[in-house]
Amino acid sequence: MMIVLGIPLWAFGFKGEKGMLSSALTRGAITVSPLNLVVQQTVSGRVIGTDGLPLPGVSISVVGSEAATSTNEAGNYSISVQTGATLRFSMIGYASQDIVVSGATLNVTLEASGQSLDEVVVVGYGTMKRSDLTGAVVTADLEAFKEAPNTNILQSIKGTVPGLQIGQTNQAGAEPSIAVRGRNTINGNTAVLIVLDGIIYNGRIGDVNPADIESVNILKDASSKAIYGAQAANGVMLITTRGGKKGKPTISYSTYLASQTPTSDMRLRNAEEKKQIIRDIYYQNSYLAPDYTQPNPDWDFSDTELVPENVRGIEDGTDYDWWGALTNPGFITDHALTIGGGTEKTSYYLSGGFTKQRGFLMNDNYKRNTARINVSTEISEWLTVGANTFGAFTDYSGIYPNMGAMKLTSPFVTPKDENGEYIIYPTGATNIINPFLDAAADNKDLKTRINGTFYGIVKIPQIPGLEYRLNLGNDFLLENYYYGSPYAANLAGAISKSNQQRFDMTFDNILSYENRFGDHGISATLVAGYRRNQFESTLAEGTNVSNISLSYNSLEQAEIQRTSSDAWKETFLYQMGRINYNYRDTYMLTATLRKDGFSGFSRNNKSALFPSVGASWVLSNEPFVSIPNLEYLKLRGTYGVNGNMTTRYSSLARVTTDDASKYVFGDGSGTAMGQSMGSLANDNLSWEKTKGLNVGIDFSLFSNRIGGNIDYYDTETTDLLWNVVIPEITGFPSISSNVGRLKNRGIEIILSTIPVRTDNLEWNVNLNFARNTNKIMSLLGEDKNNDGKEDDLIGSNLFIGKSIGTVYHYQIDGIWQLDDDVMTGYQPGTYRIVDQNEDGKITADQDRVFLGQTEPAYFFGIQSGLTYKNITFRFFINAIQGGKNGYLGANVPANVASTGNFANLNTFNYDLWSVSNPTGKYATGWTVPQINPTPYYSRSFVRLQDVSLAYQFNSSLINRIGLKNLKLNVSGKNLLTFTKWDGWDPETGQGINSDAYPVMKSLNVGLELSL
Missing domain, CATH: 2.170.130.10 (TonB-dependent receptor, plug domain)
Structure with missing residues (x-):
């Protein structure tokens, strides 16, 4: 008998004759190694979908090995593996399966996933x-x-x-x-x-x-x-x-750590840059005439109107970096732990999560703790109950410096004195407070959300396909905002506590039926529901606080104390019916009718009906449609009406309690609080209604290697909700009404492709494109000019036949230079406005034109994934384009706040015109022209929004340590942005003088594991 490492072969289960064993070794069926004995076998089978049809091109790989194959046109495969190995069956559009080999035949059924037709x-x-x-x-x-x-x-x-x-x-x-x-x-x-x-x-x-x-x-x-x-x-x-x-x-457990920095290199100007600007402001004295290119040696900063604090800082060489001191690199850390499983009758999912993010600005912090319990249990054959519940506990505590205050500082001064105490007004101006003082406030900003959806499903055994579902949804939000600062209220100190709570309740009754009768399939849904949303808040605040050591926990110490409260409630009542009909999976019809009621509308229009109908035709199922390599082709068309709601109480006459409502009854009497009318009622205020047509096509080619859909839509909104201006004699500025019509149309395209698919390599590329336009068709219907045309609402920037985002403004043609024949009312360094009617002057009624619109011309995205064995690389490019004159944004340079500080000129390092920079892009901020126009620029951009690289460990390796899955990844977000826009970010529209905050880019390292 053969012995391996001193162990007889019968110990491995071999009892045959020597000749049989020798023959088996010769055929290679048994491999003997110094450490173990491995059996190779050939496994074959067929892979089908849930519809029973074969699936060609399914990738079959041996987990932890380079061995791989794929199914043929009939869905058959064959592969040589080791006994006990794990086979992975994968195909785009289907859920992957890992199956341990236990025999020579292994047939597999893959379930649809992603965007597949059976999903x-x-x-x-x-x-x-x-x-x-x-x-x-x-x-x-x-x-x-x-x-x-x-x-x-x-x-x-x-x-x-x-x-x-x-x-x-x-x-x-x-x-x-x-x-x-x-x-x-x-x-x-x-x-x-x-x-x-x-x-x-x-x-x-x-x-x-x-x-x-x-x-x-x-x-x-x-x-x-x-x-x-x-x-x-x-x-x-x-x-x-x-x-x-x-x-x-x-x-399962996942975690990641990401570092964050701004996508833009914007920063506040340093001392040398600001000194240069001051020289340029006083160029007539600081430079030598006539060309003002040579510095005047006799000029000094003390010859300006700068306040002593700034002059002293210049003389001392102070160059304080306010921007660097008030900002810091951001980061995100995240942890998520989930447990899921189930029995034949009960399934459960539990999770806990923790997220912490530090923003770019000091004290811009965010913490989130979450917990979720989702459970469903089949109590009997006819009754199932369940709950989806979660809690979210978020913390935004901390006051971050105001960006506007940061811009008003000066690099010539510092935030603290020689004793280390904060200087209240470091620039010497009492309207420019030290931005560090905001960040020094005591603040608590906590939000607690408890959400639960509880349901019961009753099936009627006597009527297959019929079931009743009861949904009860509850959402409770509690917000606590506490504040205390000795520097607030003009340094008198201010403290406050604000408590708010909101409760939303939904009650749905859903009756559904689904069945198939031969070639005919039918499903129907009936819904009757009720919603109630309610809110209440209480605010207690005080100023002139002598002892603020207890901060907001001792409101009684404030000399001036105020309290206020608020509350509201709104209700909804609705019924809906929907029916779907399917004939031979080729012809589909959907019809829906919903009735909605909302307490916010007028007594004459509390409710409204919203009908719709849709149909589709699967041409690829027709015998007369025979196109090579075409698997699926469907035409769709729908038409329907949707609604839009007004705000609560907008149809009612409301009362207010303000200073105008106070009254004194006689000499020496106290002030009594009264009420006054704040708005007019409109008993005919009704719903906005949007009627829409949508036509689409879905397709799939070359064994699902190419697929996608195209949609075109055309909608019209009527009875637009609008605050119509009324005569002042009424005592009210406007009344909520229904006026006008608005058109909205567009096209959307999705294209999914798999250019490469082999045993070890797969590459997919997905493209999407969208274009949307809107046009105002009618407004108030007035023709005050008696020219047969409806009047535009120029004051509201609304024009008949134009989009909502139309830009109607002055056209800028460069900047006036020193040697130009400058128009009266303007100076070198200000914008040159095009005189449209060439009358020698610029006026609002004659020289404004349509420059374009703020809406984009189109959107597109490119998503791609490349998987080689256990390595996956993905990236996504996102883009918004304005075309010739779309996606415009205002980008306005700063103006001088005062000649003593030139405070706003400490703003960001953009390309400003001056005598030392005559080719500058933006006009000066220190001269006041007769009309100072707003420059508009394109916000178009292309952004590398996401990129990631992940490695999936072989199951043969991680199984030894008891893991089912282990994956490491690195990723980046917003790493590159290509744009001509100046400022923080084109997508947010934050420009060169924005008081907002930068968009961040991230580098991330993450881990996923499960057991």
Whole structure:
């Protein structure tokens, strides 16, 4: 008998004859090594989808090895592996599976994922297969930006979904803005409706831990949005959180650390730069005539109007870096721990998260602690109950320096005296307080959110496909803002405590039915619901505080004490019906009708109806459509009406309590608080209504190597909510009314490609493009000029036939130079305004023209991922372009606050015109022309928004230490921005004299593991 390391072979389970063993060794079926005995075997099988059809091109790799293969056209494969090895089956559009080899035959069924046709998509009050959709519904790709240091899920999908515009953030813990398909209103609500786990959510998305989010779907057209009727005109975002899956508990942990610095090199001017500006201001004395290029040796800074503090600082050589002292490199650290699993009857998901971010400015801090419990249990065959709950505890404590105050400082002075005490007015001007004093305030800014959705699902066994669901949603927010500073209230000291709380409650009854009868499929949903939102706040504050050692915890020490409170409540009542019909998976029809009621509207228009209809036709299922390499082709078309709400109480006559309402009854009497009318009632104020048409096409080619969709939409909003100016004799400036019409149209394109797919290498490239325009069709309908045309509202910058963001202003043609024949009322260094009618003077009514618009011409994004074995490299390029005269932004240089300090001239280091810099881009800030126009520049940019490199460890290695998954990654965010815009950032529109804060770029290192 053969012996391996002194161990008889029968110990390994071999009992055959010597000849049989010898034969097996010869064939290579058994490999003998000094340490172990490994069995090689050939595994074969077939890979199909959930529809039973074969899947060609599925990648099959041996985890921890370079061995790999792929399925043929029939979905068959064959591969030689070691007994006990793990095979990984993966294909774009399908969920990957890791399966341990336990026999010679292994057949696999892959489930659809991502944007595949069989993917189940959340559509509001239910789900649908993507192939059954008739409307424009897009699922965001969350996996592609998983490694990015994003504290908010919106940052992870920014720029990736055409038609979804997400703004930039520039402060710690800030919430980005959201818009879908541009503007559908002028003065109405512009917020996108957020639905979290089936319940309308009015809170911060940043309170939801990104690690807990399973999917994000965006409803963009009128038909898909119609289920939310009155609040859906601006788009709907559906966020679904994770739940547990059947099986043993899986524990996952992820963490990252990111460093942050500004994307721009803007900074405050130093002493030498400011001295040069002062020389240029006094150029007629500081330089020698006539060309003013040679310095005057007899001139000195003491010959100016500078205050003594600045002159003394210049003489002492003081060059204090206020910018460096009040800022610091930022960072983000994040930790997330999740546990998920389930049994046949119960599933659970628990998570905890901690996030800490330090912004660029001193005291710009953010901390977030989150906890989530999602659980669902099947009590019986007909009853399931569950809950999705989370808590978010955020801390914004700390007052950061005001950017405006920072710009008013001077490098010639310092913040502290020789004793180390803060100088209250370091520049000598009593209107310029030391910006360090803001940061020295005692502050507590805490927010606590408790959110819970509780549900029960009742199935009717006698009627298959029929079920009733009860949803109860609760969202509670408590905000505590406390403040104390000895330097506030003109150095008299101020303290305050503000407590606010908000409670939102939703109660939904949902009855749904789904079944298939041969070639016919039908599903129907009925909803009846009620919402109530309420708010209350209390503020106690005091000034003239003699002893501030106890800060805001001793309000009674303030000599002057004030209290105030506020509260409001609003309610919603709604019913909705939706029916979907499917014939042979080829013809689909969707019809929806929703009725909404809102307490904020007038007594004559409390409710409104919002209908929609959608249809689709899968041409690729027709026998007469036979195009080589075409797998899928569907045409879609929808039409519907959505609504937009007014603000609460806007239709009512409201009373106010202000100084104008106080009254003194007789000599020596005290002042009594009264009330006065603050607005007029309008019993006919009604809903804005947006009617929209959407047509689209979905396609897939070359075994899903190329796919995508194209959508075109055209909407019109009528009964625009607008505060119409009324005669002053009424005692009121305006009244809330419905006027005008607004057009909005655009096109959106998504293209997904897989240029390369081999056993070990896969490269995908995804492109998206969007263009949106709006046009004001009508406003008040007035024709005061009697010219047969409706009048523009020039004072409100609204023009018939133009976009909402139209720029109507003076045209600038360079800057007046020293040797120019300067127009009367202007000086060298000021902007040269084009005299449009050439009458020798500049006037507002004759010389303003349409320069362009603030809206972009188009958006585009390029996302790409390259995976080689266990290494994945991804990047995303985001761009907004203005075209010839779009995406314009005002970029105004600083003006001199006073000749004694030239305070504003300590602003950022932009290209300012002067006699020493005659080619400067921006006009001087120390001369006052007759008309000082606003310069507008393009904000177009291309940004390398995300880039990441990740390494997935082999399972054969990490399994030895008890791990299921281990991944390391490095990533960067906003690393490169290509733009001609001057200032903090083109996307935020923060220019050369902005009081806002810089957008940050990040470098990140992260770790993910599970066991």
